[in-house]
Amino acid sequence: MRKIFFAILLLQVCIAHAQTLQSPDQFLGYKVGTEFTKHFKIVDYFKAVAAAKPDMVKVEKYGETYEGRDLMLAYIALPENLQKLDAIRLNNLRMAGVNKDKMAPVTDGAPAIVWLSYNVHGNEPASSEAAMKVLYALVDPNNKETKEWLKNVVVIIDPCINPDGRDRYVNWYNNAAGATYNPNPSAREHQEPWPQGRTNHYNFDLNRDWAWQTQIETQQRLKKYNEWLPEVHVDYHEQGYNAPYYFAPAAEPYHEVITKWQRDFQTQIGKNNAKYFDTNGWLYFTKEVFDLLYPSYGDTYPTYNGSIGMTYEQGGIGAGLGVRTNDGDTLTLVDRATHHYTTSMSTIEISAKNAARLVTEFKKYFDDNRNAIGSDYKTYVLTAKDPNKIQAVAKLLDANGIEYGNVSNTAFRGYNYFTGKEEAYSEEGYQLAISAYQPKSRMVKVLFEPKSFISDSATYDITAWAVPYSYGIKAYALKEKLDVGPFKTAAAITNVAADYGLLIPYTSMNAVKLLSNLLQQGVKVRYSEKPFTYNGKNYAQGTLIVLKGNNIQNWEQLTNDACKQFNVQADEVESGFVDKGADFGSSYIHFITAPKVALLTGRDVYSDAAGEVWSFFDNTLNYPVTQLNAENIGNTLSDFDILIMPNGSYNSLNNKEAQDKIKAFIKNGGKVIALEKGAAFIAGMDLGFKLKSNDDDSARNKDEYADLKKYADRERDVLPQSISGAIYKVELDNTHPLAFGYPDFYYTLKQDDRLFEFLKDGWNVGVLKKAGYTSGFAGSKIKPQIQDGLLFGAVESGKGSVVIITDDVLFRLFWENGKMLFSNAVFLVGQ
Numbered sequence: 001m002r003k004i005f006f007a008i009l010l011l012q013v014c015i016a017h018a019q020t021l022q023s024p025d026q027f028l029g030y031k032v033g034t035e036f037t038k039h040f041k042i043v044d045y046f047k048a049v050a051a052a053k054p055d056m057v058k059v060e061k062y063g064e065t066y067e068g069r070d071l072m073l074a075y076i077a078l079p080e081n082l083q084k085l086d087a088i089r090l091n092n093l094r095m096a097g098v099n100k101d102k103m104a105p106v107t108d109g110a111p112a113i114v115w116l117s118y119n120v121h122g123n124e125p126a127s128s129e130a131a132m133k134v135l136y137a138l139v140d141p142n143n144k145e146t147k148e149w150l151k152n153v154v155v156i157i158d159p160c161i162n163p164d165g166r167d168r169y170v171n172w173y174n175n176a177a178g179a180t181y182n183p184n185p186s187a188r189e190h191q192e193p194w195p196q197g198r199t200n201h202y203n204f205d206l207n208r209d210w211a212w213q214t215q216i217e218t219q220q221r222l223k224k225y226n227e228w229l230p231e232v233h234v235d236y237h238e239q240g241y242n243a244p245y246y247f248a249p250a251a252e253p254y255h256e257v258i259t260k261w262q263r264d265f266q267t268q269i270g271k272n273n274a275k276y277f278d279t280n281g282w283l284y285f286t287k288e289v290f291d292l293l294y295p296s297y298g299d300t301y302p303t304y305n306g307s308i309g310m311t312y313e314q315g316g317i318g319a320g321l322g323v324r325t326n327d328g329d330t331l332t333l334v335d336r337a338t339h340h341y342t343t344s345m346s347t348i349e350i351s352a353k354n355a356a357r358l359v360t361e362f363k364k365y366f367d368d369n370r371n372a373i374g375s376d377y378k379t380y381v382l383t384a385k386d387p388n389k390i391q392a393v394a395k396l397l398d399a400n401g402i403e404y405g406n407v408s409n410t411a412f413r414g415y416n417y418f419t420g421k422e423e424a425y426s427e428e429g430y431q432l433a434i435s436a437y438q439p440k441s442r443m444v445k446v447l448f449e450p451k452s453f454i455s456d457s458a459t460y461d462i463t464a465w466a467v468p469y470s471y472g473i474k475a476y477a478l479k480e481k482l483d484v485g486p487f488k489t490a491a492a493i494t495n496v497a498a499d500y501g502l503l504i505p506y507t508s509m510n511a512v513k514l515l516s517n518l519l520q521q522g523v524k525v526r527y528s529e530k531p532f533t534y535n536g537k538n539y540a541q542g543t544l545i546v547l548k549g550n551n552i553q554n555w556e557q558l559t560n561d562a563c564k565q566f567n568v569q570a571d572e573v574e575s576g577f578v579d580k581g582a583d584f585g586s587s588y589i590h591f592i593t594a595p596k597v598a599l600l601t602g603r604d605v606y607s608d609a610a611g612e613v614w615s616f617f618d619n620t621l622n623y624p625v626t627q628l629n630a631e632n633i634g635n636t637l638s639d640f641d642i643l644i645m646p647n648g649s650y651n652s653l654n655n656k657e658a659q660d661k662i663k664a665f666i667k668n669g670g671k672v673i674a675l676e677k678g679a680a681f682i683a684g685m686d687l688g689f690k691l692k693s694n695d696d697d698s699a700r701n702k703d704e705y706a707d708l709k710k711y712a713d714r715e716r717d718v719l720p721q722s723i724s725g726a727i728y729k730v731e732l733d734n735t736h737p738l739a740f741g742y743p744d745f746y747y748t749l750k751q752d753d754r755l756f757e758f759l760k761d762g763w764n765v766g767v768l769k770k771a772g773y774t775s776g777f778a779g780s781k782i783k784p785q786i787q788d789g790l791l792f793g794a795v796e797s798g799k800g801s802v803v804i805i806t807d808d809v810l811f812r813l814f815w816e817n818g819k820m821l822f823s824n825a826v827f828l829v830g831q
């Protein structure tokens with residue numbers, strides 16, 4: 001038996017050693033770029049190379065996508081470095097100061113870490129093809145040059161960040177294309193259908209999610225990323241196929257935390273790439289379009305974490321295997337993969353040649369961080385009545401490796417984000433403090449600075465995101481350094497023995513998740529419309545009430561279990577008689593029916609907007625939602641209580657027949673929740689909402705030559721009219737269920753100037769008056785228009801109701817503070 005075992009073992013060892021190294025062309029059976037490679041085959045190739053060259057390549061599965069595809073990393077190094085890979089990693093973390101083993105880092109001879117991330121956008125697939133070529137070139141024994149480079153660098157390859165999106169695109173393309181590709185741009189194979197392959201399973205753009213980590217692909221990847229903190233990071237993309245190649249240096253604006261070295265080395269890398277493109281006569285551009293500001297990209301996030309972070313863009317979206325371009329040429333996948341391969345090799349080369357400098361500058365970046373260099377504010381202190389609001393921020397900080405704790409000395413003054421003034425600190429009950437003196441200091445500044453740094457040039461994304469606003473949590477920014485001690489966690493939830501019922505405070509998303517859980521288990525839940533006092537304690541409007549009367553048998557156990565699961569402390573009720581306010585049998589106490597929810601999707605709806613709502617129901621509320629195609633809502637609306645209309649064009653509902661169906665749905669007791677342009681569409685349906693018109697003729701009349709604009713200034717001329725994402729303070733009527741759980745204000749992300757007129761027959765729950773502007777870029781002409789209008793409103797109509805929410809309160813699912821507003825629209829309004 002033993003002999004047989006050893007014989008089998010020997011055989012396996014021999015097979016493993018017998019595996020010979022194959023080029024991607026040999027392994028796949030076709031030249032790279034002449035076919036799209038399915039994701040599993042890319043994974044197989046990486047595994048095969050690791051098996052053939054185990055002394056130089058290690059592959060690691062770091063997770064799975066929502067659809068169950070493998071996420072993987074490959075580490076490529078010379079044998080002497082691969083043997084001590086973990087020691088190299090720990091030394092790198094010691095240089096960054098995030099390793100707590102107190103050993104001194106060794107900078108002399110430490111290799112630079114170069115991390116290459118391919119195919120974050122699924123329908124920008126050329127880079128994963130290139131990744132296989134890069135891997136082979138690094139290990140190919142005949143390639144002496146790469147072995148020289150590997151003396152100075154360790155290369156980490158993520159061959160595909162977004163496998164679900166990639167396969168969605170590739171499978172569709174293979175279905176749409178014929179035996180040979182058709183270069184005619186009008187051919188169906190160049191017209192990808194909704195929701196396209198760009199995003200992950202839930203239509204999320206993973207290149208907007210680095211800091212927030214709302215999606216599992218990002219969560220798993222960023223855990224690995226923060227265990228390494230590479231010196232150089234490249235994120236590979238494609239843009240429209242008529243565009244040439246784009247590489248570093250990036251466009252202005254650069255955030256002010258970006259160091260001179262980070263700027264300079266981007267230029268060096270760009271010049272090295274240019275050398276190869278010049279030799280081949282390929283077109284490229286630099287310093288335009290792709291700026292470095294919003295912190296959640298594959299270039300900015302690494303940059304704010306000590307790396308030289310860059311985006312590279314090949315022309316190619318929609319190009320398939322080949323497409324005719326404007327200049328009459330045919331762009332093929334082979335070309336696109338070759339270009340990405342070229343910049344990959346060039347980046348590794350220039351990094352290897354400058355490895356010693358990269359390593360010392362990397363260490364200096366983090367040394368400066370630990371001395372809070374460049375931070376005006378030295379301490380941030382956040383406080384809340386509900387410990388779960390503090391926990392939500394703590395979770396974000398943990399995900400980004402940011403240290404936090406508590407301050408014991410609370411006799412200080414600081415900039416109060418909510419009032420915009422220097423004020424004495426007042427504690428709400430729970431607290432979290434962050435010191436700027438820490439390895440992630442620059443990241444802290446970027447995430448927390450009250451007024452984000454804005455130069456007056458056009459930017460690619462939103463311009464304000466400060467955590468106290470996006471999370472709706474009271475905070476102070478201090479110019480003084482306070483000692484931040486260990487973080488104190490809130491007391492554990494205790495069971496409540498309930499004779500008559502339970503009271504559940506409704507003050508954070510945890511209470512919403514709890515409600516969703518109870519409704520699905522059939523537990524009967526009510527909410528109080530008004531504040532009340534019971535047993536000497538004050539309860540706010542919105543407080544959830546679970547009573548014994550007419551409830552299901554194990555209601556008490558289920559409610560206690562859910563309170564524990566969602567970390568909400570309930571109070572016991574022994575009598576229906578309250579000290580002050582409405583008794584539990586009053587008509588001010590509303591019974592909550594578990595709603596049946598439909599979500600409009602399809603071509604009429606922006607896929608990212610539909611995805612936010614879909615993911616929110618699936619992964620946050622864990623509550624069922626049915627996706628309907630807006631192009632064909634059919635006659636099934638009567639199956640539902642709620643119809644959600646996310647941001648979209650709704651062209652196919654722009655007819656009487658479709659609108660009559662929606663009106664009948666409302667008349668018969670349905671509730672429509674209309675978001676962003678969905679709300680604008682509802683305004684056209686004569687249901688009481690009216691869009692506010694923005695008439696800027698008055699400004700023009702002042703200057704009779706205002707229309708005489710210079711051609712060369714055309715890009716800058718649009719800036720006064722633009723708002724790509726700024727924060728405004730909204731006044732809330734928190735006596736209405738739509739605003740339960742909130743103070744009488746809310747910070748909204750304004751991405752356009754859409755406002756509604758105040759409702760005459762309805763509830764003006766969220767309004768902008770004159771002084772709403774808080775942070776971010778709003779053009780000089782658009783700024784005065786964003787005032788005196790309605791943002792969140794509710795109208796009762798027939799037996800049903802309509803709720804409009806003008807801004808994206810679920811923005812990328814990181815706008816934590818908007819989630820309760822949306823949930824209130826679902827569970828409370830109209831009940």
Ligand SMILES: [Zn+2]
Binds near residue numbers: 124238
């Ligand atoms: Zn992209």
